Amino acid sequence: MPDPRDPHPLPDRPDADAGPYDALLLLSFGGPEGPDDVVPFLENVTRGRGIPRERLKEVGKHYFLFGGVSPINAQNRELLDALRKEFAEHGLDLPLYWGNRNWAPYLTDALREIADAGHHRVLVLATSAYASYSGCRQYRENLAASLAVLAEEGRPALRVDKLRHYFNHPGFVEPMADHTLAALAALPEGVRDGARLAFTTHSIPTAAADTSGPVEGHGDGGAYVAQHLEVARLVAERVRAATGVDRPWELVYQSRSGAPHIPWLEPDICDHLEAEHAAGAPAVVMVPIGFVSDHMEVKYDLDTEATAKAEELGLPVSRAATVGADRRFAAAVRDLVLERAATERGLAPVRCALGALGPSHDVCPAGCCPVADKRQPPRPAAAGTD
Ligand SMILES: CC1=C(CCC(=O)O)c2cc3nc(cc4[nH]c(cc5[nH]c(cc1n2)c(C)c5CCC(=O)O)c(CCC(=O)O)c4C)C(CCC(=O)O)=C3C
Ligand SMILES: [Fe+2]
Numbered sequence: 001m002p003d004p005r006d007p008h009p010l011p012d013r014p015d016a017d018a019g020p021y022d023a024l025l026l027l028s029f030g031g032p033e034g035p036d037d038v039v040p041f042l043e044n045v046t047r048g049r050g051i052p053r054e055r056l057k058e059v060g061k062h063y064f065l066f067g068g069v070s071p072i073n074a075q076n077r078e079l080l081d082a083l084r085k086e087f088a089e090h091g092l093d094l095p096l097y098w099g100n101r102n103w104a105p106y107l108t109d110a111l112r113e114i115a116d117a118g119h120h121r122v123l124v125l126a127t128s129a130y131a132s133y134s135g136c137r138q139y140r141e142n143l144a145a146s147l148a149v150l151a152e153e154g155r156p157a158l159r160v161d162k163l164r165h166y167f168n169h170p171g172f173v174e175p176m177a178d179h180t181l182a183a184l185a186a187l188p189e190g191v192r193d194g195a196r197l198a199f200t201t202h203s204i205p206t207a208a209a210d211t212s213g214p215v216e217g218h219g220d221g222g223a224y225v226a227q228h229l230e231v232a233r234l235v236a237e238r239v240r241a242a243t244g245v246d247r248p249w250e251l252v253y254q255s256r257s258g259a260p261h262i263p264w265l266e267p268d269i270c271d272h273l274e275a276e277h278a279a280g281a282p283a284v285v286m287v288p289i290g291f292v293s294d295h296m297e298v299k300y301d302l303d304t305e306a307t308a309k310a311e312e313l314g315l316p317v318s319r320a321a322t323v324g325a326d327r328r329f330a331a332a333v334r335d336l337v338l339e340r341a342a343t344e345r346g347l348a349p350v351r352c353a354l355g356a357l358g359p360s361h362d363v364c365p366a367g368c369c370p371v372a373d374k375r376q377p378p379r380p381a382a383a384g385t386d
Contacts, residue, residue, distance in 0.1 A: 011350040013338045018094040020344050023119040024337060025110060026080060027139055028127040030100025031070025031296060038063045044102040055257050062300040075293035078325040086330035101142045108146040115155045122160045125333055127292045129167040131213040131223040132204055137369040140381035147382055162383040163336045165360035167227045168353045171332020175323045176289055177238035183285045183320040191283035191316050196248045198272055199232035201290025203253035203264045208372035215367040230355050231289045254301045270309045283316040293324045
């Protein structure tokens, strides 16, 4: 077992050569930036997905509670700034672009800008660290659809690759562990040692979880659950080493949508808080390992809803910050860019990953993360084998 106190230095990549790539595209979810954006944004997100009307009204309210502004776009701007700084400091000359799936700046516009600047090979950083249809293939489908628009416009073809999943990269795990320690320190001292850890991520339909990742890993929970359990274990191990306390921890879920008769991953964080309280837990730290920034799913579902539930129970809780624009995460992105570029040049670079699962594949194999809903027509996806 690796020593959790080992700083896991990134491989010292002597070069700053991003070739054959000539652009990096930050690909994210997007979010509304004012009250008038909320309904059209939700329509973009849920088009053809069978989300009950009631649920949409409810989710709209979450956004209106925050003035109709999702924090996600500002957070992506911060990440872009951190990446620019990281690249400049290390002499990595790779222009950065940004496009979203569901709101401006849109993905198609970003790709058009990239093509018009004369670039040909694009590397994509998605703000989703794990496998699953929603977290990976859906982004690849959006890339394919946008590339098709550009082709119709008669623009020269872009070749697009996606960076591998980074959930187990030290630049993702280490900031998450530090933020968990900070959230523990924010609890009243008397309950700190007894506090339990609740790692949270987005619930998805169990059928989508079971088929997440490469075909040979399909089965109960699939790669989605296995990858999250691994990050939870890695973070819990680091927290134990730093505090000397071996705390009970669990992986739980949040932000469920979809029709009630379709099974989604459980337990929900609110039910979990109730169960922990009933079991005599003195406090709980919520650790949103499923997300890359403190966007609305974190601000509403954890900081508002779950925190209100805990108050009602009289259970002290705190919430760990996500990695956001942490410079170790920016360094991880640089590391992954250089790693992939070297691989594409025919070299065999060090592939940095913590824990037992090893580095994820560079290219999604055929059958990876299929649409679980059989009524959905299969759509073309870019940056993969199928
Ligand atoms: C796995 C996963 C991630 C993590 C990976 C990633 O980051 O991509 C994620 C992120 C996010 N999800 C977000 C927002 C929403 N997700 C929805 C709906 C859904 N999410 C799903 C899954 C995921 N979602 C699923 C299976 C659905 C059901 C409909 C469908 O199959 O597509 C809906 C519709 C209403 C509702 O029912 O909640 C909204 C508004 C925002 C923006 C937050 C902000 O504005 O700050 C972000 C970052
Ligand atoms: Fe979502």
